[in-house]
Amino acid sequence: MSPLILLVIVTGLLRLLMASLMGLGIDETYMVAVSHHLELSYFDHPPVAWWLTHAAMWITGSDAPVIVRLPFILLFAVSTWLMAKITTAVFHDKQAGFWAALLMNLSPVYTLTSGGWVLPDGPLDCALLGFLWFSLCATGLIPDRHRWGSWLGAGLCAGLAMLSKYNGALVLIGLPLFLATVPGARVWLRRPQPWIAGLLAVLLFAPVVIWNQQHHWASFAFQGDRAGGLRFQPFAPFGVWAGEALFVLPWIWVPLILVWLRALQRGPAAPKSWLLALFAATPVLLFAVVSLWSSRHILYHWSAPGTLMLFPLLGAEVARRLQAGAPRLRRVIVGTAAFVLIALALVGSQMRFNWLSAAFGPGILGKGTDVAGGVDWNDLRPQLAARGLLKTPGLVIAVTRWNDAGKVDYALGGQFPVTVLAEDTREYGIVAPANRFLGRPMLLLTPDTHQADIAARFAPLFDTLTTQPPLTLRFAGYPFMTLSVLAGTGFHGLPPGDVK
Incomplete structure (x- = not known):
């Protein structure tokens, strides 16, 4: 059995175990409860996550946590496979693909939020990785004889990403930026394929537009209001980046940013890394910039779709260093895996058995908290x-x-x-x-x-x-x-x- 297949199976089983141990979070419970009402779209987010939850409950007749989380666990298994496939194809190195997939699975914001919770992030990440794969094939960065099929695949995945969560559009911006800035890729702007792919994405997004038109543009207004505010906060971006680093894990987030900056420095001369850097750029930068004036709280996982695009670069760097002999790096990865497993065991057992209250009394959890x-x-x-x-x-x-x-x-x-x-x-x-x-x-x-x-x-x-x-x-x-x-x-x- 290949290391990648073993990784997919082991992490999937661990998520199933956690899904059976933990009750639903506030956002999860809200989504599950509201998913009983099948709509074209929803107030908070586009509909894919809600549709998946509705389908799981309809097929099984149950809304148990493990049932409603199952579609998201399966989607992250696909995301893990896609991450390895993309990285291997870009850098011609299966080890790089494995390390990229493993590191993504060790990062809490992906392995928990996207990997097993009833939230839009799981469908979004899977669709974005599909979009990245088809974009690489369509632009010729990965050899592919079926260019029409790749462009249509990119359009399909772009539409699914926008049907999952609004901030997915920030990653999609990277493809037209790539076509405009790489001389060899500009020829596609004069061909019909990318335009038809874009039209397909827009058509798939139509249910969200129709729902909003029927409900006084409520969802667009709600999300747009999060950028509101008129105060200058010069140090706010550092707080946003610190929060993002905490969610990803600082010793993973910092290398991700370093390989991103290196890819930006190389520019269009290294088109593969340039495409990855452009896909990441808008989400990584935008929320930090918005925090300069916004009076709203910037949630740290909003930029996660951007850093997701950087794991292929990090996987290649880790593979290169390990092949050159870097025992300390290997120890860091093993230590991170142990840290994540211990943290999951503590959280999972607490959410099942409440041993904190048993050991220290119910007051340890905070009076009146959830x-x-x-x-x-x-x-x-x-x-x-x-x-x-x-x-x-x-x-x-x-x-x-x-x-x-x-x-x-x-x-x-x-x-x-x-x-x-x-x-x-x-x-x-x-x-x-x-x-x-x-x-x-x-x-x-x-x-x-x-x-x-x-x-x-x-x-x-x-x-x-x-x-x-x-x-x-x-x-x-x-x-x-x-x-x-x-x-x-x-x-x-x-x-x-x-x-x-």
Whole structure:
């Protein structure tokens, strides 16, 4: 068995194990709950990840964590194979391909976020690697006799990338930049293939445009607003880069940036490395630049599609150094693998057995927290049912934050409509807007334990609003969150200013 196949199998099995041990994170639960509603697109992101989740639940009849994560685990296995295939073809070195694939699997932002969680990043990374492969073939950097097929493959993967996550478009920019800056490649700008490939990508993206047109361009506005702000923060890019390095692992991120800078320095004279550098450039630079003025929080994984394009360069560099004799480098790689495996074992066992609370008491997790969001609220429904609170005809469940909506919706198995009584409703403002439930009884659940304040705030929205005894959620036998519970009748609707 080849080392690459062994890598794919072992890492896939490890992800399946982690998927069965860990509950769904906040974003995962939200996506799973909302994926019951099949739409052309969605408020937060384009639809591919939601469609995959919907398909997994429809085929199996289950929304268990390991089931809904399975499509993403399989896609990352394909991504691992593609990374090795691309690197091997570019540098004519199977060892370089293996090291590129291994290092990608050792980087937390890829092996976790993209590799096994219900998030758009997994489909995006797989589509982008497919786009990179077909771009290399279409431009002749990798020998290929089927140029039309390669250009159509590039267009197909570009469309799938845009259907996965908006920031995928930042990587796609690299191909026209390459065609414009490499003299031997400019001939393609006068031929129909790249233009037809671009048209194919646009056509595949059409569901997102249609959905946005039907919903007042809500998703485009939401994502575009993240670049808003009018303040000058000269040191913000360093914070962004530090966060990105932490997510990738600093001793992997720094070499990635160094090989990227070297490829930029070589320029079009080394077209293969130049193409990889251009594919990475916009995502790597853009979010750091935006942080100079943006008042919004820049999430560190947004640039990950860019650094993904640099692993072939790093794999080739690692292979070259190991062939020259670099025992320290080999020890670093082995140490990184051990570090990642130990970290996964600690996190996985904690999320399954909650040994931190057993060893140090429940306070170690922080009062009122959701344990980093990785705990399912499995005992919510039994407790509500035991109190008889779910028997009210026409009952609607209300929460005060969108990130609680997914947790509640998932815990209740989608059996009750869940709505958000807040300005930021995300997809719940589309599939279950509060004002759709005028006159209906509501059960209001919130982690805020100041029940008197909650009752005073929301009482004007109901004919009656009565407080119920708080509800304590438990994680592996230990309390980790207390919910306030209020029962309302005759919902009046949200005031116009609160309707998203």
